[in-house]
Amino acid sequence: MTTQMLEATCVREMTFADLYLGHPSLGNRFSAVPKAPADPVLASPSLDADLKTLYERCIEAHQSSRDGDFKLVYDGVSYRVAIMQSMGGLVFVLRKMVSNIRSLHELGVPALYTQPLMQQNLRGLLLIAGTMNSGKTTTAGAIIAGRLARYGGVAVTAEDPVELPLEGEHGLGVCFQTHASRERGGFAESCRSLVRWGARIIYLGEIRDGETAVEALRAGVNGHLVISTLHAEDIQTALRRMLAMSAEHFDPASAQSLLADGLVGVMHQRLVGDPRRLEADLLMLSDAPSATSMIREGKLERLASEIRLQQARLIQATAMSDQR
DSSP states (O other): OOHHHHHOSSGGGOOOSOEEEEETTTEEEESSOTTOSSSSEEOOGGGHHHHHHHHHHHHHHHHHOSSSSEEEEETTEEEEEEEEEOSSOEEEEEEEOOOSOOOHHHHTOOGGGHHHHHOTTOOEEEEEEESTTSOHHHHHHHHHHHHHHHHOOEEEEEESSOOSOOOEEETTEEEEEEEOOGGGTHHHHHHHHHTTTTOSEEEESOOOSHHHHHHHHHHHHTTOEEEEEEEOSSHHHHHHHHHHHHTTTSOHHHHHHHHHHHEEEEEEEEEETTTTEEEEEEEEOTTOHHHHHHHHTTOGGGHHHHHHHHHHHHHHHHHHHHHO
16 A cells, blocks of 8 residues: 555545545545555545545435536545446546646646647647546646637637636636536537637537537637547547547548548647656647648548658757747
8 A cells, every 4th residue: 555545534635547436345446546556546444534425425416416427526626526337336436627727838748839739820629639637638728728818818618517727817818617518418519509609719628429529620610719638549540530420420521621621730648657747749730731631631641740740840940949
């Protein structure tokens, strides 16, 4: 058992990716605890009282929730709670939410990517891709807050549940946050509403299905900057997923054209090492006609060379800027 596990008497003190709470025989377990002897690791007895209270709070919130996943504030910490109906019984899967919005620099996003991500006239769908627990939502929040502070304007989010502490003023800009209720059509229906509200930036918590993918790309074609997250192992996989989802509503050629016209960029990120640090790859389509053509023609395997070329250009531009 780690020192952290032995000393902690409340969940707030723990560092973890997910807490699996309430299984009658497997007990309460934390995943991705730094330097733990196992993954997931069984909660220590010192946490029993706090975990019992937390479980009771989850039961109360679950009974009043209609959308499945819900947000729970407990002991000063906000959690995203998912419901798992396992063979052994009900399990709550808790993940700590972001408590404050940090800058791209503070998150460790490579400095050479800041300029393309923050350029003033971005229009289209900007995807933040990665595997689970790679910090996609946190990066999206940093981009939104940074752009509002720098350029002003209005941002509106659709989240399920509302995770990011974004609502309010950011420099001269403001952000409004909304809940993308599954009972009212989820992210796709929320996107149709958001485009009517005059926002410069639209944030969709996640692209999970073909309808949402199509609505996000259409909003991008129509001049909005749409920011969203997507589960994927790399940039090409993210694009393949978008094409596969869009193809639920269009023929392959039309899906490729919509993706080429509506997408402005994809950043894939991952957390590596101990302590964890962020690594990322970036593909931008603004002023990149060759990359746009590859997507329009469905030749995604050729994008690897374009990603390397864009990175080399950014490194060269950064070096020249530093010399001035």
